[in-house]
Amino acid sequence: MILSCVNCRQTYPLNTRHWHCQCGGVFELKDGPGFVRDAIRRKEPSLWRYRAMLPLDQDEHIISLGEGFTPLVETDVYGLKVHCKVEFLSPTGSFKDRGTAVLVSVLNSLDIETVVDDSSGNAGASLAAYAARAGMTSEIYVPAGASSSKRAQIAIYGARLITVDGSRQETALAAQKTAAGNAYYASHYYNPFTLQGLKTIAYEIWEQLGERxxxxxxxPxxxxxxxxxxxxxxxxxxEAGLIDQLPRLFAVQALGCAPIYEAHLQGADEVSPLKEGETLAEGIRIPYPVRGRQILTAIRRTGGSVLAVDDEQIARAQRELARRGFYVEFTSAAPVAALQELRNTITADQVTVVPLTGSGFKNP
Ligand SMILES: [Zn+2]
Incomplete structure (x- = not known):
């Protein structure tokens, strides 16, 4: 296994302290393990049931809080039948734990002692928790607008919480400056090991739908x-020959801050940075997603699309979900809000999955 730049294909060793390529491109993991059906540990009720598909040499390095294998629960919203993947039941209340568990396990195998990240809250809380579990020191940079409950969660895990009086982008720059010193930049969006953990959501959905x-x-x-x-x-x-086609990926953004939506509308291959707009959906208030090109490629290859919803639609969708017993934060309600528009695209006989990414307790 090796890290490779998605732009220029230059390679880096797994233990590099570079968090992007010298050309500015982001890394992907090359020659990672593929999916092996017979290797599933069927009695393990966590994402570590896919241990053989995760990029980690030895079990002794695993840092786990029991993440993954979240329920898939059916409901009806806006006249559409959907399967909700209840990710907010993860150890820190958001889907981020999948990525963090694998990332921190890999960092544990590399003897990393101090980690740093920037976050609107959920990724920071997740890293703080797993760093605590691993006995690592963590420093989490959050923008001044981050919700007080998320900040409290980060702090109680023992992380050093730094509030940056500026935008989400300025928060990232502050964390990156710290990472130039001794701390490892355990970025949930730059670091490719995060994606290795998050891929397990697909494996679980496939298993839970009866291997389809x-x-x-x-x-979102x-x-x-x-x-x-x-x-x-x-x-x-x-690639393992276990499905005939990929699901269509529908990306949902908040209208107030929708750079991928804009790029998709224009038919662009790259995402251009936008000015940071306002939205209730703080978790997706990202004016410049650094993996924009990869995101657009994935959406187009699957025949999917990008939608944008406004705050009023998001707040309404949050209430609709709550009336069905699901209490999610605003960000997580955005894809449900988009189902109204998708009624023209999704037919009644199709199977549709919506991950409910973050708990309503995150920002009551
Ligand atoms: Zn490069």
């Missing part, structure tokens, strides 16, 4: 890590 792929996957997209992880997972299943 859904027709559609509708998900900011930095696009869940979308890219799911895409990787379904590609693995496709």
């Amino acid at each position: 792929s859904p027709d559609n996957l509708v998900l 997209v900011g930095h696009g890590t869940l979308l890219l992880g799911a895409y990787q997972g379904f590609m693995d299943l496709f």
Whole structure:
């Protein structure tokens, strides 16, 4: 296994302290393990049931809080039947734990002692928790607008919480400056090991649907890590000959900050940075997703699309979900809001999965 730049294909060793290529491109993992059906540890009720498909040499390095293998629960919303993947039941209340568990396990195998990340809250809380579990020191940079409950969660895990009086982008720059010193930049969007953990959501959906792929996957997209992880997972299943086609990926953004939506409308191959707009959906308030090109490619290869919804639609969708017993944060309600528009695209006989990414307790 090796890290490879998606732009210029230059390679780097797994233990590099570079968090992107010298050309500015992001890394992907090359020659990672593929999907092997017989290697599933069927009695293991966590994402480590796919241990053989994860890029880690020895079991002793695993750092786990029991993440993964979340329920898939059926409901009806806006006249459409959907399977909700209840990711907010993860150890820290969001889907990020899949990526963090694998990332921190790999960093543990590399003897990393201090990790740093920037986050609107969920990724930071997740890293803080897994760093605590691993006995690592963590420093989490959050923008001033991050919700107080997310900040409290980060702090109680023992992380050093730094609030940056600026935008999400300025918060990232502050974390990256720290990472130039001794700390390892455990970025949930730059680091490719995160995607290796997130790919397990596809494996689980495939198993839970009776070893088949859904027709559609509708998900919130900011930095696009869940979308890219799911895409990787379904590609693995496709390459193993276990599914005939990939699910259509529908990326949902908040209208107030929708750079991927804009790029898709224009038919562009790259995402251009936008000015950071306002939205209730703080988790996807990302003006410049660094993996934009990969995200657009994945969406187009699957025959999917990008949608944008406004705050009023998001708030309404949050209430609709709550009336069905699911309490999610605003960001997680965005894909459900988009189902109204997707009623013209999704037919009644199709299987549609919506991950419910973050708990309502995150920002009551
Ligand atoms: Zn490069």
